[in-house]
Amino acid sequence: xxxxxxxxxxxxxxxxxxxxxxxxxxxxxxxxxxxxxxxxxxxxxxxxxxxxxxxxxxxxxxxxxxxxxxxxxxxxxxxxxxxxxxxxxxxxxxxxxxxxxxxxxxxxxxxxxxxxxxxxxxxxxxxxxxxxxxxxxxxxxxxxxxxxxxxxxxxxxxxxxxxxxxxx
Amino acid sequence: xxxxxxxxxxxxxxxxxxxxxxxxxxxxxxxxxxxxxxxxxxxxxxxxxxxxxxxxxxxxxxxxxxxxxxxxxxxxxxxxxxxxxxxxxxxxxxxxxxxxxxxxxxxxxxxxxxx
Numbered sequence: 001x002x003x004x005x006x007x008x009x010x011x012x013x014x015x016x017x018x019x020x021x022x023x024x025x026x027x028x029x030x031x032x033x034x035x036x037x038x039x040x041x042x043x044x045x046x047x048x049x050x051x052x053x054x055x056x057x058x059x060x061x062x063x064x065x066x067x068x069x070x071x072x073x074x075x076x077x078x079x080x081x082x083x084x085x086x087x088x089x090x091x092x093x094x095x096x097x098x099x100x101x102x103x104x105x106x107x108x109x110x111x112x113x114x115x116x117x118x119x120x121x122x123x124x125x126x127x128x129x130x131x132x133x134x135x136x137x138x139x140x141x142x143x144x145x146x147x148x149x150x151x152x153x154x155x156x157x158x159x160x161x162x163x164x165x166x167x168x
Numbered sequence: 169x170x171x172x173x174x175x176x177x178x179x180x181x182x183x184x185x186x187x188x189x190x191x192x193x194x195x196x197x198x199x200x201x202x203x204x205x206x207x208x209x210x211x212x213x214x215x216x217x218x219x220x221x222x223x224x225x226x227x228x229x230x231x232x233x234x235x236x237x238x239x240x241x242x243x244x245x246x247x248x249x250x251x252x253x254x255x256x257x258x259x260x261x262x263x264x265x266x267x268x269x270x271x272x273x274x275x276x277x278x279x280x281x282x283x
Binding site: 007019020026030047048051135137142158159160 | 174176191194195197198208209217218220232238242246247
């Protein structure tokens with residue numbers, strides 16, 4: 001005679017196995033979403049950092065002074081721009097871990113009499129599709145800049161500085 | 169035929185209840201992760217810095233008394249559209265009108281100047 005005392009245990013086992021599989025699937029898919037969220041938060045912080053650095057460089061030390069950003073572009077002072085931008089990005093409290101090296105490309109976009117032109121102001125490294133953000137800042141130029149020879153500097157001009165920023 | 173021994177019924181039921189609770193807990197964890205993602209996305213999307221920058225630039229011209237500069241508005245307009253995908257406009261006057269729209273966020277202001 002077939003002994004079917006164990007039927008209930010078999011059903012329980014199958015149900016438990018199903019539930020474990022569903023739970024494991026949910027947990028794994030949750031972890032994937034967490035990775036994406038992480039990337040977004042890093043982007044967010046990097047973008048904020050870049051915008052803050054450019055904003056500080058675009059702020060004059062005192063009333064009626066020129067901002068550093070204007071001085072750097074008008075005087076073609078690429079090295080000074082690079083040093084100050086990196087110094088602001090890497091400003092740390094002195095405690096905690098070092099956040100790593102930043103790479104960026106800075107391009108000036110401007111409109112001459114016919115079209116929108118660009119000039120590569122600084123290129124720290126070639127961009128190979130790393131995870132990057134773009135930050136931009138309007139720069140007020142009251143004097144002519146040798147970098148932009150086709151721009152009419154008889155009056156004040158505004159150019160757009162675009163920085164593509166990523167971590168190495 | 170032997171009688172089914174159902175002494176373990178309680179244990180079986182508790183097992184079911186606990187596993188169902190586990191599934192629900194996993195669902196909640198899943199949702200909370202999505203909330204963090206959408207939050208950082210919406211912060212990234214909101215053009216706070218762009219509007220502050222636009223305002224600062226217009227104020228720069230206001231302080232040098234140069235808001236009627238023939239190049240400023242066309243430059244601002246075309247470069248914004250081309251590089252940022254946003255439409256900006258300003259109207260000089262007693263009160264300066266500032267308009268910004270990038271498709272998601274619209275910002276309008278009438279200001280006397282100042283910061």
